[in-house]
Amino acid sequence: MNSSKVKIFSGSSNPQLTAxxxxxxxxxxxxxxxxxxxxGEVYVAYQEPIxxxxxxxxxxxxxxxxxxxxxxxxxIDAAKRSSAKTINVIMPxxxxxxxxxxxAPREAISAKLIADSLSMAGASRIITLDxxxxxxxxxxxxxxxxxxxxxxxxxxxxxxxxxxxxxVSPDPGRxxxxxxLANSLDAHFAIMVGDPADRxxxxxxxxxxxxxxxxxxxxxxxxxxxxxxxxxxxxxxEEGSLPCYVVASHxxxxxxxxELLDHPHIEQVAVTDSxxxxxxxxxxxxxxxxAKLIADAIQINTQGGSIDTLSKSGL
Numbered sequence: 001m002n003s004s005k006v007k008i009f010s011g012s013s014n015p016q017l018t019a020x021x022x023x024x025x026x027x028x029x030x031x032x033x034x035x036x037x038x039x040g041e042v043y044v045a046y047q048e049p050i051x052x053x054x055x056x057x058x059x060x061x062x063x064x065x066x067x068x069x070x071x072x073x074x075x076i077d078a079a080k081r082s083s084a085k086t087i088n089v090i091m092p093x094x095x096x097x098x099x100x101x102x103x104a105p106r107e108a109i110s111a112k113l114i115a116d117s118l119s120m121a122g123a124s125r126i127i128t129l130d131x132x133x134x135x136x137x138x139x140x141x142x143x144x145x146x147x148x149x150x151x152x153x154x155x156x157x158x159x160x161x162x163x164x165x166x167x168v169s170p171d172p173g174r175x176x177x178x179x180x181l182a183n184s185l186d187a188h189f190a191i192m193v194g195d196p197a198d199r200x201x202x203x204x205x206x207x208x209x210x211x212x213x214x215x216x217x218x219x220x221x222x223x224x225x226x227x228x229x230x231x232x233x234x235x236x237x238e239e240g241s242l243p244c245y246v247v248a249s250h251x252x253x254x255x256x257x258x259e260l261l262d263h264p265h266i267e268q269v270a271v272t273d274s275x276x277x278x279x280x281x282x283x284x285x286x287x288x289x290x291a292k293l294i295a296d297a298i299q300i301n302t303q304g305g306s307i308d309t310l311s312k313s314g315l
Contacts, residue, residue: 006302007050011059011075013068014276017092018058020291025298030055034071042067044074051083054302056127058294061095061114062252062275069095069114073121080122088125088301089118090294092274093250097132098222115139127297129274129290130221130249145297147310149249149272150177152288154184156270157217163242166190166214168207170232178219188214192232205235216244223248223271226257233265243267250274251285258285 009030010018022029031047057079059072072089079087099110111133118126119142127145131137137144157165165187169178175191182189190209216236223229229246236244243265251271261269262283270286271277277287293310300307 005052006054006056006298007048008056008058008298009046009075011057011068011071013060013062014058014092014273016276016279017060017273017289017291017294020273020289021058021295021298024291024295032075034075042071042074044071044078046078046082049082050079052085054086054088055079055084056088056090056298058090058092060091060093060275062093063254065095069117073117076118076121076123086124087122088127088298089123090127090298092129092272092290092294094128094131094136097136100133100136111136112139125301127294127301129272129293132221145301145307145311147290147293147297149274149288149290149293150181150184152272152290152293153219153247153270154181156286156288157181157185157245157247160245162215162217162245164188164214166209166211166216166241168192168209168211168216168218168232168236168244170218170220170228174219174221177221181217181219185217187217190216192235205231207235207239211236212240213242215242218244218246220246220248222250222252223257223261223269224252225255226253226260230260230263233263237265241265245270247271251277258283 007030008022008027009032012034018029033045033047035043057075061069076087096110096114125143129147130149137146165185167178167182167187167189169175169191179189190207190211192205192207194205218232245267246269248271268286269284270288272288272290281287297310
């Protein structure tokens with residue numbers, strides 16, 4: 001890959017992931033100065049020429065999400081004013097994605113606002129991973145490459161040699177993805193149903209499917225506080241399952257979530273590095289890298305090819 005025409009820069013949210021991507025592509029990480037004035041304002045200055053270059057900016061909207069988002073907008077603006085040929089935003093975790101529709105009167109659709117802001121700032125393309133809602137792609141008037149980590153999760157789980165696995169969807173919204181994973185693992189499939197308002201309290205939930213004597217794999221897109229995972233694990237225990245595995249694309253782990261998930265009936269909690277985690281996490285946390293997935297997407301976008309094998313239809 002021509003390092004004089006393709007350049008990869010990292011925001012401050014996940015430089016570890018950016019470094020892995022650059023290593024896989026044989027490119028140096030682009031030099032950019034990111035700082036804050038005493039007032040809290042963001043300062044960005046690219047430290048190398050980017051005129052007529054295809055640049056890729058890696059930035060997840062993780063905590064502190066608003067700081068990272070503003071930093072990303074300023075990075076896009078600085079690139080546009082520096083005459084970059086294309087400005088490709090790699091956003092492994094799309095923050096505000098859970099605010100993709102109005103659930104009550106007078107609410108904002110914040111996921112649409114994020115899309116509009118990125119487009120108006122000057123982004124040419126968005127590359128993202130496992131959106132909370134597929135429909136968010138339609139919020140953009142620029143190309144969106146919606147990648148999936150499902151293949152990575154499948155390979156990881158196959159390597160564990162689980163005994164009589166059963167993939168469990170913790171809610172109807174994840175049923176399609178859970179069914180795909182079950183088919184790939186040649187595993188049974190189960191789904192939890194109940195009143196969403198009472199789910200966190202563990203009331204009126206039931207499992208449709210056989211989990212007794214099986215190893216459950218709970219699949220989610222986001223683990224935030226862990227308060228929806230814990231009742232699911234408790235119910236699986238009551239139904240006579242073996243210790244379970246929790247797999248998610250994005251691990252936010254806010255409000256001491258990892259402590260809540262340190263449950264004797266949870267064997268592992270596996271997430272991707274879409275959000276920065278310790279290089280060698282302790283306890284039950286396992287991190288699956290998506291660096292190769294993103295590196296492949298960059299290569300396809302700069303050298304040609306089909307992105308379909310990396311996208312939602314790729315499994």
